Amino acid sequence: MHALRAALFLCIPIGLVRVAESNDFASHIAHVLCVGLAGICAALAALGIGYTWLAGEFVRRFFARACAQPSSFPGVTLVKPLCGDEWNLEHNLVSFFEQDYPGPVQFVFGVHDPADVALATVERLRAQYPHAQVSVVIDSRLYGPNRKIGNLVNMLEHAEHDVLCFADSDVTVERSYLRHVVGALQGPGVGLVTCVYRGLCAPGWWPRFSAAATNYHFLPGVVTGLAIGRARPCFGQTIAMERTMLERIGGLTQFAHHLAEDHAIGDAVRRTGATVAIPPFTVRHACVETSFAKFVAHELRWSRTIRAVDRAGHLGSVLMHPIPFAMLAVLMSEGAAWAWVLAGIALVARLALKWRSDNAVQQTHRGIWLLPMWDALSFGIYVASFFSSRVEWRGFRFEVDEEGLLSPAHEESAQ
Structure with a gap:
């Protein structure tokens, strides 16, 4: 149920784009929303790119x-x-x-x-x-x-x-x-x-x-x-x-x-x-x-563990996802050239971080071509982590309260 809510949340931009393609009054409202969301996504992608470049340098220094x-x-x-x-x-x-x-x-x-x-x-x-x-x-x-x-x-x-x-x-x-x-x-x-x-x-x-x-x-x-x-x-x-x-x-x-x-x-x-x-x-x-x-x-x-013990840090980790936000900007701007350029820069930044991280820990460079798919899945999980406090651990299900304390989860009754 919570995964479904997250999926529906991620489908909202697609719905807005389709509404914007119609010719009635709603299209104007949808267009304004699309432009606004494209700007927000682009800003988050740009901040994420900056974070990604800094993270690569910090990783290099830490392991040096x-x-x-x-x-x-x-x-x-x-x-x-x-x-x-x-x-x-x-x-x-x-x-x-x-x-x-x-x-x-x-x-x-x-x-x-x-x-x-x-x-x-x-x-x-x-x-x-x-x-x-x-x-x-x-x-x-x-x-x-x-x-x-x-x-x-x-x-x-x-x-x-x-x-x-x-x-x-x-x-x-x-x-x-x-x-x-x-x-x-x-x-x-x-x-x-x-x-x-x-x-x-x-x-x-x-x-x-x-x-x-x-x-x-x-x-x-x-x-x-x-x-x-x-x-x-x-x-x-x-x-x-x-x-x-x-x-x-x-x-x-x-x-x-x-x-x-x-x-x-x-x-x-x-x-x-x-x-x-x-x-x-x-x-x-x-x-x-x-x-x-x-x-x-x-x-x-x-992800929900991090959210339970450090809510501000969990929210700030949104900057770890520049590629998904850049692609959302592409979608909301209806494929504007500037959005595609931003997506390309985000991809390069993430590839550079992977390369520098692998070098820092002396790990073989593998799976570079899978990075965009990894990032898309990680972003979906990040969004889903906001929709529930339930976790599964060693075959047992628990609810996590605001203090990060565990209690047995009670299954939702069928409706």
Whole structure:
């Protein structure tokens, strides 16, 4: 229903253009509206082009910095919540076992269900790395609708080291990951370290769209927000802090009702006066949406999460869509030459951002010809995110209130 409302909203310009082609009084009104909307869309496209060029430069500067190196190598507990046999799970976990880190590392894996098939992967890794310190926690206790928080709270009872690193099971890291995270955590005034991420595609068509949304909308948006002092992010893919900081903010149980528990944890750390450090490297997040429906559901959840925790930032992200606004200007101006020129400039700007982003993270240039289609889909999802506060997460549906808190969704009754 909400997707239908968004589609109808996007069809309004087409309807106005068709009305404007008639010869009655309504055509004059429609023409005036078309001219006005064409100007608004052109202005948003122009602002988006400016944003896009700036974002490319900010991305280049961010990843040109050097990562901090640790002055010592304290013991680290890697806390890994698991749920099911995810794509690439064993490869993801192996990347954490293969760290170039001389300090002691404890691995704590947690599941809610003793029959969880992810446990078989952990047992294979135990055999493959017999000298690794591995603990497995099977505990069904929940403290709210956020099941991940419940899993983390249960695992923390078994953590032995003072540096705690929470990392999702669908994340792959480089061998230098722990060095760079610990180095950043040892910086003056740092209370928490988190990492930006880029997409790692599962086989198939739709994972490529999901990765493109991550790499060419999310990543430049975060880096730009950091550069202008607007963004205050914290990403659940990686959160590292010392045990004393976790105790200082009151533990994790308090976040069991949050949709964006990572954002709430970052805010709690900042309220202590400490900073959240984001080192200049990426981890890789698995993009596994194998159908259009799954892709839309995932992207809507992400967009509505941003809307719940940062409404101004979500509204401002309209500037990430210069190509759709330029094409709307073409439509509303009935194909005016100036609108086509604007659309061409918008396309060049987006291609340049993709090229610079790929270079910054040393990623192969692929799928350039798909960029306009990626942008069109992302714009449609952005518009749809305003029409509902409902999200789907791990097979469960929730409503999100204005504070970003979760409650079970009640299905609409049939009319």
